[in-house]
Amino acid sequence: MRDIIIIGSGPAGLTAAIYAARAELKPLLIASSVEVGGELVNTTEVENFPGFPEGVMGPDLMTKIQAQAERFGTEVVYDDVVSLDLEGPVKRVTLGGGEVHEARAVIFATGSAYRKLGLPEEEVLSGHGLSWCATCDGFFFRQKTIAVVGGGDSAMEEATFLTRFADKVHVIHRRDELKASKIMQQRAFDNPKIEFVWNAEIAAIHGTSQVSGVTLRDTVTGEERGLDLDGVFVAIGNDPRTHLVHGKLDLTAEGTIAVEGRSSKTSVPGVFAAGDVIDPHYRQAVTAAASGTVAALDAEAYLADLDDASTAAQPALATVSD
Numbered sequence: 001m002r003d004i005i006i007i008g009s010g011p012a013g014l015t016a017a018i019y020a021a022r023a024e025l026k027p028l029l030i031a032s033s034v035e036v037g038g039e040l041v042n043t044t045e046v047e048n049f050p051g052f053p054e055g056v057m058g059p060d061l062m063t064k065i066q067a068q069a070e071r072f073g074t075e076v077v078y079d080d081v082v083s084l085d086l087e088g089p090v091k092r093v094t095l096g097g098g099e100v101h102e103a104r105a106v107i108f109a110t111g112s113a114y115r116k117l118g119l120p121e122e123e124v125l126s127g128h129g130l131s132w133c134a135t136c137d138g139f140f141f142r143q144k145t146i147a148v149v150g151g152g153d154s155a156m157e158e159a160t161f162l163t164r165f166a167d168k169v170h171v172i173h174r175r176d177e178l179k180a181s182k183i184m185q186q187r188a189f190d191n192p193k194i195e196f197v198w199n200a201e202i203a204a205i206h207g208t209s210q211v212s213g214v215t216l217r218d219t220v221t222g223e224e225r226g227l228d229l230d231g232v233f234v235a236i237g238n239d240p241r242t243h244l245v246h247g248k249l250d251l252t253a254e255g256t257i258a259v260e261g262r263s264s265k266t267s268v269p270g271v272f273a274a275g276d277v278i279d280p281h282y283r284q285a286v287t288a289a290a291s292g293t294v295a296a297l298d299a300e301a302y303l304a305d306l307d308d309a310s311t312a313a314q315p316a317l318a319t320v321s322d
């Protein structure tokens with residue numbers, strides 16, 4: 001049986017692996033079969049991860065973090081976890097290929113998924129003018145004309161934030177009223193750089209190597225028209241990847257895994273969670289990495305306590321058997 005199994009190969013899981021491996025816990029990391037390296041492999045340049053003054057390509061950054069985790073003895077398996085048995089002292093992790101691994105502690109770092117528009121161009125243009133994160137990519141759109149898709153609080157927050165850089169921000173919304181709170185709406189309405197496009201959805205995004213515009217479809221009349229744009233930010237929601245732990249771990253109202261205070265401790269002893277799957281708000285590579293550190297340290301302390309408890313129990317058992 002292992003000490004630790006880590007699920008997820010994004011910044012949270014891999015950073016947890018660096019710490020657990022350096023603590024000689026020989027972690028097994030289940031990296032997934034499809035998205036090894038997590039969300040950052042879907043982007044191009046990352047300019048806000050500390051230590052890279054010239055910026056770094058998302059996939060290169062994740063390759064380096066994985067190499068760092070492997071250097072200290074992390075074993076990486078390229079498969080998906082399909083089911084989990086988390087009750088009791090032995091945790092069981094079943095993979096898509098049928099293998100079952102056991103460990104005394106599990107770190108769950110499966111991230112979250114930004115909701116997509118469902119257009120085929122999304123895969124190609126992600127990181128090339130199409131983004132899901134204003135904090136990450138706003139800086140690339142100085143003096144540009146861009147659009148934000150959505151009508152909730154996060155869409156208003158992203159649109160308002162993006163006016164720091166862009167000359168013009170169109171907010172494209174399917175309805176003729178917003179879901180956002182009144183205060184966020186008012187802030188957006190008062191901003192002279194923001195223009196609302198009501199009753200509209202994006203039917204197509206144009207551009208081969210970079211976004212150049214969109215086709216808008218009127219959701220009432222069905223009429224279509226073009227809009228020239230340098231960038232599109234999609235802000236229609238985010239789903240933490242928690243389906244494997246529904247009914248097993250407590251979740252928050254936002255759908256993230258509930259943890260105790262600033263720790264990574266979930267509602268089940270020996271199960272720790274880290275990264276975007278516990279974070280409804282910040283969702284950055286560096287915050288996910290920090291959260292992975294917390295999880296590794298919590299798991300290490302949990303295992304040390306288990307070891308202390310079993311050492312303390314041994315003389316008593318010896319006395320009983322004497």
Ligand SMILES: Cc1cc2nc3c(=O)[nH]c(=O)nc-3n(C[C@H](O)[C@H](O)[C@H](O)COP(=O)(O)OP(=O)(O)OC[C@H]3O[C@@H](n4cnc5c(N)ncnc54)[C@H](O)[C@@H]3O)c2cc1C
Binds near residue numbers: 127
């Ligand atoms: C397009 C884009 C650009 C971004 N740019 C930036 C940026 O410039 N700077 C920045 O700081 N942040 C950026 N972010 C945000 C950043 O990528 C995330 O905050 C960060 O990756 C979260 O790390 P994580 O480890 O929690 O989750 P993730 O990176 O999402 O990793 C989760 C991992 O878990 C795996 N997984 C899920 N389910 C299973 C399963 N059942 N079995 C096995 N594995 C599983 C996934 O495949 C994935 O490998 C960007 C996000 C996107 C989408």
